[in-house]
Amino acid sequence: MVNSTSNIHCEQLFCDSDDQKEFIVEKMNSIEDNNNDNDNKQHESTNDCNGYVYRRQIVWRNVFAMILLHLLAVYAYIYFGLDNRITWYVLFWPDILARISALGVLAGSHRLWSHRSYRARLPLRIFLMILQTMALQNDIYDWCRDHRLHHKHSDTNSDPYNARRGFFFSHMGWLMVRKHPDVISKGKTIDLSDVWSDPVVRFQRRFYIPLVLLLWGILPTYFCHYVTGYTMVDCFFGAVIVRYVLSLHYAWLVNSAAHLYGYRMYDQSMEPRENRMVVYASMGEGYHNYHHAFPWDYSASEHGWLECFNITTAFIDLCVWLGLAYDRKKADKKIIQKRIERTGDHESHRKYFGPGTLVDYLLGIISSYGFLIVTWTLRYLINGKL
């Protein structure tokens, strides 16, 4: 089953005609359905026949690390955010750095390495690897294994971020407990040979710890110190701790909120949903029902960045324009329509895209910087000036 899935995955990368694409999409769906059925049956049988019962095991070291990280971020927010000795526009920087590093995950380990939805030349792959390391969300190889597992066994015990275990678990709780045995056993069956064949991925994995120290911690701190003149300690809090916590929550919302709240207009049989707030927080990854229906589409959305808020797609298109990327895969409109008719919902599709592009971008920009607007307001109320 695993080999057949990976064969389909490879086939779909090179198919040309609509008929071929449609055939492959249908085949993918039937394989995914079988996988999910088998997964559920296997889980039931291990409980019923072998007497196996999964018990949650909390990893206290990770719990304390998460609490400490968030306490430091709150302290930094109060220290910098509400202190008007820090110039008001400097407060943009942690968020901008968070979003730049997130591109390494979204356009890199997600759309490029996990889904092969487009191809990138060496300079772009190196650039995306640098940003992905800066985001500190596991190296590309491990990230792709977890993400392919997430797609193959969505919302089952084999899914690392199984949303059926609740919002907190799928958001960040999964990092604080031992993995479910199904995640470990099914994870070993995921084919990652294409990911490993990239020397950029192998280089990152080999030197991951020194690269993280340099790209996640030292360079952002020094860059902030050089540009603003603030102390290295202040810069570590602002450019590393606050930036890191923001980027983690932006990414985690895709696994939690986008699997629990929103429209299922392409396939109502699956949990992933179209969630506008997740779209804005994650720069275009919240079209999640579509993404699980057509995971090989480079836009991770039915539309491009000109039709709806999708900064990551705009970035990939810019890279194509610069000659750094090529071979973008896009689902054909006819295939999408057929999928909506077969498994989706026309009415929620109409409602979701009803407001139009301008409103979408305005809402996206306002909500992206909503917490900064709150911060400036508080600064004004406390200090009498921005």
Ligand SMILES: [Zn+2]
């Ligand atoms: Zn998902």
Ligand SMILES: [Zn+2]
């Ligand atoms: Zn994906």
